[in-house]
Amino acid sequence: MTGGPSLPLASDALVLFGVTGDLAYKKIFPALQAMAKRGTLGFPVVGVARSGWVRDQLVERARASVTEYGGLDPSAFAILESQLRYVEGDYHDPDTFRRIRVELQHAQRPTFYLAIPPSVFPAIVQRLADCGCSKGARVVVEKPFGRSLESARALNQLLLRTFPEESIFRIDHYLGKEAVQNILYFRFANAFLDPIWNRRYVENVQMTMAEDFGVVGRGKLYEETGVIRDVIQNHLLQVVSYLAMEAPSSTYAEAIHDEQAKVLRTIRPLTTENLVSGQYRGYRDEPDVAPDSQVPTYAAIRLYVDSWRWEGVPFIVRAGKRLKMTCTEVRVEFKTPPPVVFHEPAPPEGNYVRFRLSPQVAIALGARVKSPGEAMVGEPIELKLVDGPEQGTGGQMDAYERLLGDAMAGDATLFARQDVVEAAWAIVDPLIRTPQPVHAYEPGSWGPGDADRFVSGIGGWNAPE
Numbered sequence: 001m002t003g004g005p006s007l008p009l010a011s012d013a014l015v016l017f018g019v020t021g022d023l024a025y026k027k028i029f030p031a032l033q034a035m036a037k038r039g040t041l042g043f044p045v046v047g048v049a050r051s052g053w054v055r056d057q058l059v060e061r062a063r064a065s066v067t068e069y070g071g072l073d074p075s076a077f078a079i080l081e082s083q084l085r086y087v088e089g090d091y092h093d094p095d096t097f098r099r100i101r102v103e104l105q106h107a108q109r110p111t112f113y114l115a116i117p118p119s120v121f122p123a124i125v126q127r128l129a130d131c132g133c134s135k136g137a138r139v140v141v142e143k144p145f146g147r148s149l150e151s152a153r154a155l156n157q158l159l160l161r162t163f164p165e166e167s168i169f170r171i172d173h174y175l176g177k178e179a180v181q182n183i184l185y186f187r188f189a190n191a192f193l194d195p196i197w198n199r200r201y202v203e204n205v206q207m208t209m210a211e212d213f214g215v216v217g218r219g220k221l222y223e224e225t226g227v228i229r230d231v232i233q234n235h236l237l238q239v240v241s242y243l244a245m246e247a248p249s250s251t252y253a254e255a256i257h258d259e260q261a262k263v264l265r266t267i268r269p270l271t272t273e274n275l276v277s278g279q280y281r282g283y284r285d286e287p288d289v290a291p292d293s294q295v296p297t298y299a300a301i302r303l304y305v306d307s308w309r310w311e312g313v314p315f316i317v318r319a320g321k322r323l324k325m326t327c328t329e330v331r332v333e334f335k336t337p338p339p340v341v342f343h344e345p346a347p348p349e350g351n352y353v354r355f356r357l358s359p360q361v362a363i364a365l366g367a368r369v370k371s372p373g374e375a376m377v378g379e380p381i382e383l384k385l386v387d388g389p390e391q392g393t394g395g396q397m398d399a400y401e402r403l404l405g406d407a408m409a410g411d412a413t414l415f416a417r418q419d420v421v422e423a424a425w426a427i428v429d430p431l432i433r434t435p436q437p438v439h440a441y442e443p444g445s446w447g448p449g450d451a452d453r454f455v456s457g458i459g460g461w462n463a464p465e
């Protein structure tokens, strides 16, 4: 983005650790093919794994990936294929890194993408430092950034021993979503919002991230994660920071990150009375899930931002699996006007701004207008300002293509900075340290009824449609 110092030099090679894995298959190969199609894949891609493959197997894996996720584009794939290299080896063996160096040829500023389980990060980062590969390089790490505040700090210290902060790109793909960036744009590009975006006019803010599917065979991973670590600490608190932050001085990365960190630090650490955890019936029968698992597949939390702007306004965030539908939506609901002019029943909902983040993209304003007829009574209407298909369709960049391109270019705006990550962990850390009993809920519902207490005085949940 703009408004700060010019960008550093672009990376001249990409090294993909964990190239045989799920993330590479679902997200990274399709993003690389899209870059090839757009003419921006002008660098070698070195895949690294322990699997004992040969390069041809890697090419076939890449082909299967793009075919399944987005479709094979023969000429773009030919470019990707011509750039693909493969190094096989153990991450504890210095020889693996010598061979990576050979494959990198003359590259001076490689980007190392750690698409591997976090337990392997220390070995790789240390070997990169030992072999001199980290000089001038960038590193991309995937969420989750740690499992708690303490482990996030330890991970940051580990990375910072080898890479300066400006060379560390922590991917939270939510920040690469067009719809999430539009929250920031919409808030600060529209004068009419500014006077009302505060505790005097906003009644509550609700966010729902619902999935109608369960853990789809990844029970082992989910047992170690749970919904708070999986999506709330990262994606949803990043969105809360965009909704609640003060205006940044520009779109320069540091300016935005400064405001995100400031607002997250003003959110009270969560207490158990502001959490309801749930688990869908049937979760314990999933493969690799403990028969007495207490891991939450649903959580509703009530946050308070202790700032001049937001004092007293509840931010209610819920996320879960096997819910009624798949969608992510934010609703900022305004206070209702005093009921002194019109003699009609109090409307069930006030004015609102609605941001649909997925699967479709929408921004809408909710208002009331008079119903035709003699009586002075009204009805709700919604004015849609944005109403579009999901990102990644119709030639739009998918979030991973955007983020990969930005990391290669050295633009950190849409990545998570160390202090922002740690401030988000500080909010949920008390809940993670003292896990709560989970309330069972029916698949296909909106989660456990116990969570209704967060919205009982404010007109109930704003259920997405």
Ligand code: NDP
Pocket (backbone or CB within 6 Å): 017, 018, 019, 020, 021, 022, 023, 024, 026, 048, 049, 050, 051, 091, 114, 115, 116, 117, 118, 119, 120, 142, 143, 144
């Ligand atoms: P996988 O479990 O698929 O592992 C990726 C690769 O890492 C494997 O193919 C394997 O390759 C290698 N690997 C696994 N265990 C070890 C080990 N102990 N030592 C060395 N190498 C190992 O992970 P994902 O691809 O799902 O995820 C990669 C990273 O991205 C993780 O940090 C994850 O949290 C994160 N992430 C993943 C998402 C997804 O959709 N999958 C979404 C968001 C984040 P080989 O044995 O061939 O070397």
